[in-house]
Amino acid sequence: MKDQELLRYSKQIMLPQIDIEGQQKIMDSTVLIIGMGGLGSPTALYLAAAGVGHIIIADFDQVELSNLQRQIIHQTKDIGEDKVNSAKNKLIELNPEIKVTIANELVHTGNLSSLVKDVDLVLDGTDNFESRFEINKACVEFEKPLDSAAVISFEGQVSVFKGYEKDQPCYQCL
Template sequence: MNDEALLRYSRQIMLESIDIVGQERLLASRALVVGAGGLGSPVALYLAAAGVGHLTLADADAVELSNLQRQIAHGMADLGRNKADSAREAALALNPGCEIAVLDEHLDGAAMEAAVAAADLVLDCTDRFSSRYAINAACRRAGVPLVSGAAIRFSGQLAVFDPRDTECPCYACLYPPDGSGDEALSCAESGVVAPLVGLIGSFQALEAIKLLSGAGTPHRGLSTFDGLSGQWRHFRVPRDPACPVCAAS
């Protein structure tokens, strides 16, 4: 790191659990952020600001007026623009030293496998069960840690799934595939209060920074937040021996 980088990241470097070694790990890390909307906005901004050296932002959607209530990486000038491209510009405005690639497509199949395999960590910032299952399966196959977040109405949740830990469950252990539709739990159908996605997205970014830098202990189990009461709850999640995704491994 040069003098400018040492100054930029000084507040993290002074933390004993990160220090220069942890900051250098962040600078060398590659994170894939799938979804550049409500959750992906704070994730992308905080990871870039914190010095994660290589980000890939994936999103096929365009910015709409209804997004601006909560998707803080985008502004009025970005209406009609691809979300990943817009979020990239916002993140680079915070930290031009961060390398940020854009995938303006819906990741699936070979594209999903390649993007996940190229990352040190994946953050699921999507709002569809079908996307979450696909991301989870790709992460299990590639052995890449997954930080999963969700937010709807006044309720949010976070879980970390690390295939490198033999006792860690996967997303399908927590929510076994049952063929239920995606639309029932979308923000477009159910609504979401604006700061909730910032809170959960920031939690995701924190866990990513811990995993990539080696600081602290990775989150275990499932944490849920009730915005109406202001209460957090934590649940232990065992690995499902009959899970269709991770049981074989």
């Protein structure tokens, strides 16, 4: 680990649960975030700040004025821009040492395999059951942990699923 990385991540490295070895694992990780909305955008910022080495962001939408009060990765100047491009720029600005790949498309059965197969973790920030079930299916097929989150009004939920393990339910099992 370079001196700049040791300094950047020093507060995490000091935690005995992380230390240098754990930070290196974080830096070597690839995380797929599906949805750059109210859940995906702050998650992406925190993962970039933590040093996740490769973040893949998937979304098909453009930034709108009504997004700005909850999708904190985007700014007024980004209105009309594709969310993935806006987000990528902010993530690289926050941490130029990471790699950010974009998938400027609607996630569906036809493209999920290529997105999910080589990642370490999938974060689902979508807002409909059809997408969540398709993402879950791909995670089970490729044996990837799925972190699924949802928010409506003042309530939220987050769960981690390892449906590929015999004693663990998948998202659709619930």
